[in-house]
Amino acid sequence: MVNGIVLPIKKVFGLVDAKISVEIKDEGRKLQGRLVAVDEYLNIHMEETTEFIDNQRGRSLGTVVIRGNNILTIAPVM
Amino acid sequence: MVNGIVLPIKKVFGLVDAKISVEIKDEGRKLQGRLVAVDEYLNIHMEETTEFIDNQRGRSLGTVVIRGNNILTIAPVM
Amino acid sequence: MVNGIVLPIKKVFGLVDAKISVEIKDEGRKLQGRLVAVDEYLNIHMEETTEFIDNQRGRSLGTVVIRGNNILTIAPVM
Amino acid sequence: MVNGIVLPIKKVFGLVDAKISVEIKDEGRKLQGRLVAVDEYLNIHMEETTEFIDNQRGRSLGTVVIRGNNILTIAPVM
Amino acid sequence: MVNGIVLPIKKVFGLVDAKISVEIKDEGRKLQGRLVAVDEYLNIHMEETTEFIDNQRGRSLGTVVIRGNNILTIAPVM
Amino acid sequence: MVNGIVLPIKKVFGLVDAKISVEIKDEGRKLQGRLVAVDEYLNIHMEETTEFIDNQRGRSLGTVVIRGNNILTIAPVM
Numbered sequence: 001m002v003n004g005i006v007l008p009i010k011k012v013f014g015l016v017d018a019k020i021s022v023e024i025k026d027e028g029r030k031l032q033g034r035l036v037a038v039d040e041y042l043n044i045h046m047e048e049t050t051e052f053i054d055n056q057r058g059r060s061l062g063t064v065v066i067r068g069n070n071i072l073t074i075a076p077v078m
Numbered sequence: 079m080v081n082g083i084v085l086p087i088k089k090v091f092g093l094v095d096a097k098i099s100v101e102i103k104d105e106g107r108k109l110q111g112r113l114v115a116v117d118e119y120l121n122i123h124m125e126e127t128t129e130f131i132d133n134q135r136g137r138s139l140g141t142v143v144i145r146g147n148n149i150l151t152i153a154p155v156m
Numbered sequence: 157m158v159n160g161i162v163l164p165i166k167k168v169f170g171l172v173d174a175k176i177s178v179e180i181k182d183e184g185r186k187l188q189g190r191l192v193a194v195d196e197y198l199n200i201h202m203e204e205t206t207e208f209i210d211n212q213r214g215r216s217l218g219t220v221v222i223r224g225n226n227i228l229t230i231a232p233v234m
Numbered sequence: 235m236v237n238g239i240v241l242p243i244k245k246v247f248g249l250v251d252a253k254i255s256v257e258i259k260d261e262g263r264k265l266q267g268r269l270v271a272v273d274e275y276l277n278i279h280m281e282e283t284t285e286f287i288d289n290q291r292g293r294s295l296g297t298v299v300i301r302g303n304n305i306l307t308i309a310p311v312m
Numbered sequence: 313m314v315n316g317i318v319l320p321i322k323k324v325f326g327l328v329d330a331k332i333s334v335e336i337k338d339e340g341r342k343l344q345g346r347l348v349a350v351d352e353y354l355n356i357h358m359e360e361t362t363e364f365i366d367n368q369r370g371r372s373l374g375t376v377v378i379r380g381n382n383i384l385t386i387a388p389v390m
Numbered sequence: 391m392v393n394g395i396v397l398p399i400k401k402v403f404g405l406v407d408a409k410i411s412v413e414i415k416d417e418g419r420k421l422q423g424r425l426v427a428v429d430e431y432l433n434i435h436m437e438e439t440t441e442f443i444d445n446q447r448g449r450s451l452g453t454v455v456i457r458g459n460n461i462l463t464i465a466p467v468m
Contacts, residue, residue, distance in 0.1 A: 011123045089193065149223045322427075
């Protein structure tokens with residue numbers, strides 16, 4: 001059970017310095033950028049962030065900290 | 079009471095490596111895929127993920143980590 | 157105060173093996189079934205689950221685990 | 235600070251056995267009934283519950299357990 | 313870091329007995345009244361509460377306990 | 391892992407006394423002001439706060455405490 005507890009977060013820890021896509025709940029909105037830091041609540045510190053609304057590229061946001069509870073999904077960008 | 083505390087999560091722990099369907103709250107949306115890891119908050123690491131919107135098959139999403147608090151239900155796919 | 161802390165959950169613990177109705181927040185939707193397990197977060201493991209939308213019987217869902225924070229109310233079905 | 239931490243919940247603890255009105259977030263809906271038990275998360279066990287939608291009396295619900303995080307306000311009914 | 317952890321809540325602790333305005337998330341609604349007690353979750357016990365909807369004065373609500381997680385902002389009323 | 395746990399919050403701690411923009415979830419609304427204090431839950435105490443609705447400057451709000459769970463993003467204002 002100890003292994004099971006840490007694993008989904010470990011997957012995200014392994015994405016530090018990689019490009020990720022963070023989907024925001026209820027908004028049809030994604031933030032893509034380089035993952036700088038993540039904690040156990042899935043709070044995210046991202047740099048070089050770009051907004052996507054309904055899959056259309058939007059504004060460049062630069063440095064952003066995202067509150068974990070408002071994140072729906074996190075995925076690597078290939 | 080100790081047994082009662084761990085049981086609903088244990089049901090999900092037993093689904094690791096099986097195909098599951100995760101229903102997202104407020105969105106009429108489901109993500110189906112192979113459960114790779116789950117923790118005590120029901121954060122989910124899924125592979126070979128496919129999106130279903132109003133029960134219509136959507137995009138293939140590959141690797142996804144889902145934040146537990148935004149999950150409504152988790153069910154095995156028979 | 158110690159008694160006060162455990163009581164609302166104890167009421168639900170007493171419903172294990174009984175038929176319950178779980179109302180989902182913001183959705184006009186209920187899930188009815190047999191309560192198999194519940195934990196301190198009110199995460200629910202249910203079997204023989206049937207969906208009700210605006211009080212109309214819907215699909216049979218079988219085994220479902222429901223995330224506690226997205227539950228509005230839990231009530232016994234008489 | 236110790237006093238400050240317990241006080242809002244203590245106010246609700248003092249309403250056990252009294253008639254209360256629980257307002258649900260985002261729904262224009264209230265549940266009124268006799269408060270049987272409450273815990274530190276403001277999970278509520280209520281008996282003789284009646285639903286009010288936009289201040290119109292609705293169905294009688296009997297025994298209900300309400301998840302604390304989906305409660306907006308709790309108030310005594312005079 | 314220890315100071316940083318307690319400070320935003322300390323600001324609210326300093327408003328006990330003063331008139332405050334509590335903005336509810338997603339509702340265009342505010343509750344104004346005298347702050348009687350607050351805890352570490354920002355649960356609020358308020359007296360002499362008045363409702364404001366879209367900045368129009370509404371009903372007098374008297375004693376109200378507000379669940380912290382459904383509060384967007386707390387501000388002093390000058 | 392210890393470093394990973396504290397980092398996204400540390401980024402915000404480093405913005406104390408600087409001008410920040412706080413985006414509220416689900417509302418197309420931002421609050422800009424000087425960050426006075428922040429805690430581990432990302433609760434924010436802000437001064438000289440100005441509201442922006444759909445990127446239009448709105449009211450001056452002065453002193454505001456924002457509940458962390460209702461914050462979507464925090465970013466420095468250049």
